Amino acid sequence: MHNRIEMMLTFAVPIAFFSIFAVIFGGGIGNSTTPKINVVVVNETSSQAGDKLIESLQESPGLRFKRDPKEELSREDASQLVRHGIVTMAIIIKGDDGEMQADLLADASNQVAGQVATALVSRALMIQQAEQSQLQSQAFANNLQPNTATGPDADEATSSTIQSESSGVPDPTLSPVTIIDVMGDGKTNPVVSMYAAGIAVMFLLFGATGGGGALLEERESLTLDRLLSTRLSMDELLLGKWFYLTAVGIIQVSVMFLWGQIVFGVDLLNHIDGFLMMTVVTASAAAAFGLCLATLCKTRGQLNGLSVIVVLAMSALGGSMVPRYVMSDGMREAGLWTFNAWALDGYDKVFWRELPVAALWPQLTVLMLSGSLFLVVARILALRWETD
Amino acid sequence: MIATVPTALEISDLRKTFGSLVALRGVSLELGRGERLALLGPNGAGKTTLIRCLSGRTRPDGGAVTIDGQDINEFGARDSLGLVPQEIAIYADLTTRENLDAFGRFHGLRGRDLKSRVDWALQWTGLADRAKHLVGSFSGGMKRRVNLACGVLHSPSVLLLDEPTVGVDPQSRERIFVMLDELSQLGTSILLTTHHLDEAQQRCDRIVIVDKGSVVANGTIGELVEQTVGRSRLVTLSIDRPLVAPIQLDGSAELIGETGSETVTARIDDVVVQLPALLESIRRSGYGVSDIDVSSPSLHHVFLHLTGRELRD
Numbered sequence: 001m002h003n004r005i006e007m008m009l010t011f012a013v014p015i016a017f018f019s020i021f022a023v024i025f026g027g028g029i030g031n032s033t034t035p036k037i038n039v040v041v042v043n044e045t046s047s048q049a050g051d052k053l054i055e056s057l058q059e060s061p062g063l064r065f066k067r068d069p070k071e072e073l074s075r076e077d078a079s080q081l082v083r084h085g086i087v088t089m090a091i092i093i094k095g096d097d098g099e100m101q102a103d104l105l106a107d108a109s110n111q112v113a114g115q116v117a118t119a120l121v122s123r124a125l126m127i128q129q130a131e132q133s134q135l136q137s138q139a140f141a142n143n144l145q146p147n148t149a150t151g152p153d154a155d156e157a158t159s160s161t162i163q164s165e166s167s168g169v170p171d172p173t174l175s176p177v178t179i180i181d182v183m184g185d186g187k188t189n190p191v192v193s194m195y196a197a198g199i200a201v202m203f204l205l206f207g208a209t210g211g212g213g214a215l216l217e218e219r220e221s222l223t224l225d226r227l228l229s230t231r232l233s234m235d236e237l238l239l240g241k242w243f244y245l246t247a248v249g250i251i252q253v254s255v256m257f258l259w260g261q262i263v264f265g266v267d268l269l270n271h272i273d274g275f276l277m278m279t280v281v282t283a284s285a286a287a288a289f290g291l292c293l294a295t296l297c298k299t300r301g302q303l304n305g306l307s308v309i310v311v312l313a314m315s316a317l318g319g320s321m322v323p324r325y326v327m328s329d330g331m332r333e334a335g336l337w338t339f340n341a342w343a344l345d346g347y348d349k350v351f352w353r354e355l356p357v358a359a360l361w362p363q364l365t366v367l368m369l370s371g372s373l374f375l376v377v378a379r380i381l382a383l384r385w386e387t388d
Numbered sequence: 389m390i391a392t393v394p395t396a397l398e399i400s401d402l403r404k405t406f407g408s409l410v411a412l413r414g415v416s417l418e419l420g421r422g423e424r425l426a427l428l429g430p431n432g433a434g435k436t437t438l439i440r441c442l443s444g445r446t447r448p449d450g451g452a453v454t455i456d457g458q459d460i461n462e463f464g465a466r467d468s469l470g471l472v473p474q475e476i477a478i479y480a481d482l483t484t485r486e487n488l489d490a491f492g493r494f495h496g497l498r499g500r501d502l503k504s505r506v507d508w509a510l511q512w513t514g515l516a517d518r519a520k521h522l523v524g525s526f527s528g529g530m531k532r533r534v535n536l537a538c539g540v541l542h543s544p545s546v547l548l549l550d551e552p553t554v555g556v557d558p559q560s561r562e563r564i565f566v567m568l569d570e571l572s573q574l575g576t577s578i579l580l581t582t583h584h585l586d587e588a589q590q591r592c593d594r595i596v597i598v599d600k601g602s603v604v605a606n607g608t609i610g611e612l613v614e615q616t617v618g619r620s621r622l623v624t625l626s627i628d629r630p631l632v633a634p635i636q637l638d639g640s641a642e643l644i645g646e647t648g649s650e651t652v653t654a655r656i657d658d659v660v661v662q663l664p665a666l667l668e669s670i671r672r673s674g675y676g677v678s679d680i681d682v683s684s685p686s687l688h689h690v691f692l693h694l695t696g697r698e699l700r701d
Contacts, residue, residue, distance in 0.1 A: 223477040226539075229443040230494035231467065388406070388446040 009305055016309060020316045023331060036064040036329065037113045038087045042078050043069065044094040049128065053093055053100060056124045062116055079105050079182050083353055085345075088113045088325065091121055100125060101176045108181040109191050109352055110325040118177050125176045183352060193267075196260040197347035198320040200253045201340050202311065204283060207252055208290030209307035211245040215291065216300045219385060234382050242287050242375060249283030266351065274350030274357045281364050282343045285371030289339060292374040295381035314338040342366045396421045396577035397442075397546045402451035404437055411437040413601040414451065419546065424568070424578045426588035428687075429598040430695055435581045438598070439550050442579075443471045456545055467496065470544030470576075474551040476531045477538075480524030484515050484534055487523055488541060495542035509537040512567060529560025536564065540571065547571065549580035553587065565591050589687045599695045609687055616693045617685045620655040623666065626679040627652060635673045638665055 041057065043050045054069045066087050067073060078090030082105050090105040102121045106114045215237075218224040227237060257275065260266035268275060293310065297303040315321050317331065318340025324332050335341040346363035349355045397419035404412040411434050419425050429435050440446035442453060444466055453460040455468045478487045488506040497505055510516040513533040518526070523534055532552065540547060552568075553561040565587070572578055582588055588595050589609050597605040597612075605612050613619065630650050634643035637654075645652040652670065656662035659682060670677055 221477055222473050222475045223479070225440075225443075225445050226471060226473055226477040227494060229445060229466070229469075229471045230491070231496045232494045387444070388440065 009308065013309060013312070016313060017316065020313060021322070023328075036062060037089055037117055038066050039063050039089045039091055039117065040067045040073060040078050040081055040087050041065065041069045041091045041093065042073050042075055044075070044092060045096065045100060047096065049100060049132065050093050053124055053128045056128060057091065057121065060120050060124065062120050075103075075105075082107055082182050084355065084359070085348065085353055089117050091117070100128065101178070104177060104179045105182045106179050107183050107352075109183065109194055109348075110323070112326055114179050118179060122177045191352075192260060192264045193351035194323070194344070194348060196257055196264075196266055197344050197351070198315075198340070200256045201282060201286075201318075201343045201347075202315040202320040203256075204249050204253060204286040205289065205311045205314065205339065206307070207249060208245050208286040209293050209303065209311060210290070211241070211248065211287070212290035212292075212294030213300050213303045213307075215241060215294045216297060216303055220299065224385060228386065234386050235379070238291060238375070238379060238382060242284070242291060245287035245290055246280075246284040249286055250279055253279045253283060271350050271354070274355075274360060275347075277357055277360060277364060278343065278346040278350055281367045281371070282346070285339065285343075285367040285374065288371040288374035288378065291378040292381070295378045295385075314340050317341070319344045339367075339370065342370075395419060396423070396456060397579065398452075398454045399438075399442075400452045402438065402441060402453065403449045404434075404441060404446060405449055410601050412441070412448070412451075415598065415601070415603055416451075417596050417603060417606060419577045419579055421545075421577055422572055422575045423594060424572050424592045425580070426592035426595045427579060427581045427598065428585070428588055428595060428691065429581075433598045433695075434601040435598060436550060437601075439471075439548050439579075439581065442548055443469065467542065468545045470539040470542065470547040472536050472539035472547065472549045472552055474554055476535050478523055478531070478535055481522065483520050483522055484510065484513075485519040487534055487538060491538035492541040497542060505541045505543070509541055512570070513537045514563070527560075529556045529563065532556050532560060532564060533567070536567065540576070544576065546577045546579065549578065551581055551583065553582070553584065561587070585687045585691065595687065597691060597694055604694045605690065609690075612687070612690045613685045617689045618655075619685065620657045621659055622683050622685070622689075623654050623656055623663065624681040624683075625652045625654075625666070625670065625677050626650060627670065628676040628678055631675070635669055635675075638669045638672070 041054050043054060057063055058065060058069070066081075075090075075092055078087075078092065081087045082090050085107070088107060088110055092103040092105060093100060094103065095101045102125060104114065104117055104121065106117070108114070215224070218227065224237075228234065257266060257268045261268040290307075293307055294303055297306060315338075317335045318324075318338035319335060320340045324335055324341065324344075327335065342363045346360050346367070349359055349363070350357075353359075395418045399418070400416050402412050402415045404410075413434075415434065415438055417425075427435050427438070437446060441448045442460070444460075455465050458465045458468075460466060460469075479490065482490065485506060488509050489502065492502045492505055510519050513536070515530065515533060518530070523531060526534070536549075536552060539549075549568075553564055556564070561584075568578055568580075568591070578592075580592070594608055595605070595612060596603055605615065607615065627650055630648050631645045631652070633647055634645050635652065636643055644654045654666055656666065663680075663682070667677060667680075
C-alpha cells in the first residue's frame with residue numbers, strides 16, 4: 001500500500017491501455033465508424049457516366065478524396081501516390097458507359113482498406129448501372145409509344161439501347177472491381193517487415209529506458225558521485241551512455257531483422273542502405289529518449305513505472321501494436337506525436353514501399369531533431385545531480 | 389635557501405550552509421604529506437559535507453582549499469585527489485579487472501600506465517586470482533578492497549576515505565588498514581572518517597574532531613588527552629552494599645560516591661600511591677570492595693568530553 005508506483009501500475013495501466021485500444025478500434029469515444037480511406041480517382045472513360053460515378057463515390061462517407069477528381073491524373077501518377085503512401089488507394093474507372101469497371105490500385109499492407117473500398121466502389125457501380133438500365137428501359141418504353149421518335153435514327157437508337165442494356169446488366173459471377181496490389185508484387189512475405197519494425201522499435205524504447213535506468217542506479221548507489229569526482233564530466237557521462245545505448249540499439253534491431261530475413265523472408269540485404277540509415281537514427285533517438293526519461297525520474301522504481309506507461313502508450317498509438325491504418329484520423333494524427341510512428345513510417349518506406357533513401361528525409365529529420373531535443377533536455381535535467 | 393615542502397592538503401575557513409542548516413562553520417585543518425588523519429564527529433557533525441566539498445561534489449559557500457599548494461578549483465588540481473566513498477560505489481556486474489580498468493580510464497589513465505596500475509591494484513588488494521570474477525559475487529570485505537583500489541589507481545597524493553571499514557569483519561578491517569599503511573609509506577596522505585575510535589587511535593597519526601560544523605579538537609591522541617581529560621586514570625570500585633553517605637578520602641576533604649550507589653568512581657594520577665589509599669578509605673568507611681576497574685584515558689573519553697555525545701549519536 002505504501003508503494004504508489006506499484007499501485008498506479010496495478011490500476012492505471014490497464015485502464016490507460018483499455019482506453020487507448022477502445023479509441024483505436026472504436027474510432028473515437030462513443031463512435032464506431034470505420035476510418036475513412038484516402039483515395040484518388042482516375043477517370044479513364046471520359047464519359048458522363050464516369051463523372052457521375054465519381055460524384056457518387058465522393059458522396060460515400062467511407063472515402064476521402066485527396067485530389068480533386070477533375071485534376072488530370074494518369075494511372076501511373078496514381079500508382080506512384082499509392083506507392084509513396086500519400087493515398088491508400090487509387091480508383092481507376094475504365095470501360096464504357098454501358099459496362100464500367102474499376103481497378104483499385106492498392107497497398108496490400110492495408111488489408112482493411114481493400115475490402116472496404118471494393119465494397120463501396122462495387123456498390124456505386126451497381127447503382128450506376130441499375131440507374132442506367134432504368135433510364136434505358138424508360139427510353140425503350142418511350143420509343144414504343146407513337147410519335148415519340150420516328151425514322152431510321154430512332155430505330156437505331158432503340159437497338160443500341162437494347163444492346164447496351166443487355167450488356168449492362170451486371171453479371172453476378174464477375175466482379176466489376178479488381179484490386180491491383182502495387183506494392184507487394186514479387187515479395188515473399190510482404191507485411192512481415194512492417195511487424196518486424198513495429199516490434200523492434202518498441203523493444204528499442206524499452207531497452208533504451210532500461211539502459212537509461214543505469215544512470216539512476218549509479219545515482220542511488222552514489223557511484224555517480226564517485227564518477228563525477230574523477231575527470232569524467234556529466235557531458236561525457238551522458239554522451240558515453242548515449243553512444244553505448246545507441247550501439248546496443250543498432251545491434252538489437254539488426255539482429256532482429258537478420259532473424260526476419262533468415263526465418264520470415266524479410267528482404268534486408270537488398271534494403272541495407274535505408275535500413276542502416278533508419279536504424280542508426282532511430283536507435284540514437286531512442287537512446288536519447290531513454291536518458292531523458294531517466295533524468296526526469298528520481299529513482300529506478302519511478303523510471304520503471306513511467307517507462308512502462310510511456311513506451312506502451314507510444315507503441316499503441318504509434319503503430320507498433322496495431323497498424324495505424326485501422327485508426328481514426330484523429331488517432332493517426334495523435335500518433336505523429338509519438339516516436340514509433342515516424343520510425344515505422346521510415347521502415348515502411350524502406351521495406352514495403354521500396355522508396356529511394358532520399359524519400360526518408362522527413363522521418364530522419366524528425367527523429368534526429370527529437371533525439372537532439374531529448375539529449376538537451378536530459379542534460380538540463382542532469383544539472384541538478386552535478387553539485388549541491 | 390631550502391624550499392619548504394607544502395602540506396598535502398590545507399583547508400581554511402571552509403563554510404557551507406544548506407538552507408537554514410549550517411553544515412560547516414569555518415573548518416580549518418592541514419594534512420601533512422604521508423600523514424594519516426582521522427576525522428571524527430557525531431552523525432550530522434559535517435564530516436561528509438567536508439569530504440564532498442573536497443571532492444568537488446558540493447560547492448562551499450566560502451573558504452579555501454589547496455592540494456600540494458595548488459588551489460583545488462584550478463584545472464587538474466583534483467587529479468591529485470582520490471575518493472573512496474562509504475558506499476560500495478563500483479559495478480557489481482563487472483569483473484574486478486573491468487572495474488579497475490573502467491575507473492582507471494575515468495581517472496585519465498591509458499595504455500601501459502593503465503595496465504600497470506591495474507596489475508598493481510590487483511596485487512595490492514590480494515585479488516589477482518579473482519581478477520576475472522564478477523564483483524557482485526564477492527564478500528563485503530573483498531568489495532571494500534576493490535572499492536578502495538578504484539580510488540587510488542591514479543596515484544593520488546591525497547586520499548579521502550569515508551568510513552572505509554563500515555560493515556566489514558575484523559580480519560577484513562585489518563587487511564584494509566595494512567593496505568592503507570602501504571599507501572601511507574609510499575607518501576600518500578590519508579584523510580579518513582570513521583566511527584571506530586580504536587581505528588582512529590591506533591591507525592592514524594593525528595585526530596580531528598568536528599562537531600556542529602566546527603573543529604573542536606585537533607592533535608595526536610596524547611595531545612587530545614592532555615588538552616581534555618588529562619592523564620589521570622579512572623578507577624571504578626564495586627562495593628558490597630549501597631552507600632549510606634559519600635566517602636571522605638583519607639587526608640583530603642574530597643568526597644566520592646553517591647548515596648544509594650553500589651559503585652564508587654574516582655580519578656587518580658598515580659596508581660601505585662593513590663589506589664591503596666583509596667581502598668583504605670573505603671574499608672575504613674565500613675564497606676567491602678568486590679571489584680576494581682582502572683582505565684587509562686582513551687579517545688572515547690576525549691570524544692565524550694568534547695561533544696557530550698557518543699560517536700553513534
